[in-house]
Structure formats: structure tokens, C-alpha cells
Amino acid sequence: MSLPRLWTRSQELTPDAFRAMRREMANAFRAFDQNSSSPDIGAGAPAISVAETNDALEVTAELPGVDEKDIKVSLDDNQLIISGEKKAESRKEEKYWHVEERSYGSFYRSMFLPFEPEDGAVDAHFDKGVLHLTIKKPAKAIKTTKTINIKSGAAPSKAA
Numbered sequence: 001m002s003l004p005r006l007w008t009r010s011q012e013l014t015p016d017a018f019r020a021m022r023r024e025m026a027n028a029f030r031a032f033d034q035n036s037s038s039p040d041i042g043a044g045a046p047a048i049s050v051a052e053t054n055d056a057l058e059v060t061a062e063l064p065g066v067d068e069k070d071i072k073v074s075l076d077d078n079q080l081i082i083s084g085e086k087k088a089e090s091r092k093e094e095k096y097w098h099v100e101e102r103s104y105g106s107f108y109r110s111m112f113l114p115f116e117p118e119d120g121a122v123d124a125h126f127d128k129g130v131l132h133l134t135i136k137k138p139a140k141a142i143k144t145t146k147t148i149n150i151k152s153g154a155a156p157s158k159a160a
Helices: 016-035
Strands: 048-052 056-062 071-076 079-086 105-112 122-127 130-136
Touching: 048 105, 071 122, 071 130, 079 130
Parallel strands: none
Antiparallel strands: 048 056, 056 130, 071 079, 079 105, 122 130
């Protein structure tokens, strides 16, 4: 028995039931996306990137339009927490607005680190709407490679 292929280049090979299901799902996602009223920052979780080097974790968080004074970075044991608020700008009511897609409000993002950072191990910089964090690994968390010498011959037998 062969299963139907869900992704093909030719529409003739896809059964009608799957084509209809795919069309309904696409319509549902499109409707959800159009009804979503909160772009990135006001949605409560800014986009982050996490990279690892031998001796640190590097975390960046995108926070466009947020003032540095409105950002809080904290550690709770091994949990990194980034939170704050994007405040509304004052608007002049001289314009008749047709569309305004900016969002305001509080945001929150947390992640568990694979280690508990030592005091003073976090370095934070905010530049052009991006928060850059460098979290130094404690000595016990830094991976080291050890070379094992291989001896010739049979392993010694264990005498009882």
C-alpha cells in the first residue's frame, strides 16, 4: 500500500481531499494573520537569538522603539528574564489616521540557561533597538576535551 504524497509539483498527483484540506488550512492561517492585532513587541514576547561559544552564551533580543531605561534584565537562579514596556508616543491629532500598526505595552521573555551564572557574569548592551547579552559560563560548565592515551596489547585481566 502506498501513502498519498502531500507535497508534489503537479496538482494532478495530489488527491482532491488533500487539496481541499490544504486550501482550507491556508484560508484559516490567512484569516488568523489578518485578525492578529498585535505585531511583535506588544505581543508580549520579543524575538530572540541565542548562540553559544566555548565560554559564553550570546543572546540578542529585538526591541525596536523601546527606550533603554524601560528594559529590565534579571536572573532567577538559571532563568534569564527580559522584560519591560514600550510606551506610546504622543500623537498630534491633526492627521486623519487610516492605518496605524504600532503596538505598545509590556513585554516578557524568559529562558532557562543550562547553568547558573556566577555574579557579574552577564554583560548587557543596548544598541539600535537590539539588546545584546553575553553570559559567561562558569568554569564547571565550560566543555573541555581530554585526549585519552591508547595502550597496545590486551587489557589486563582482573584477577580475583
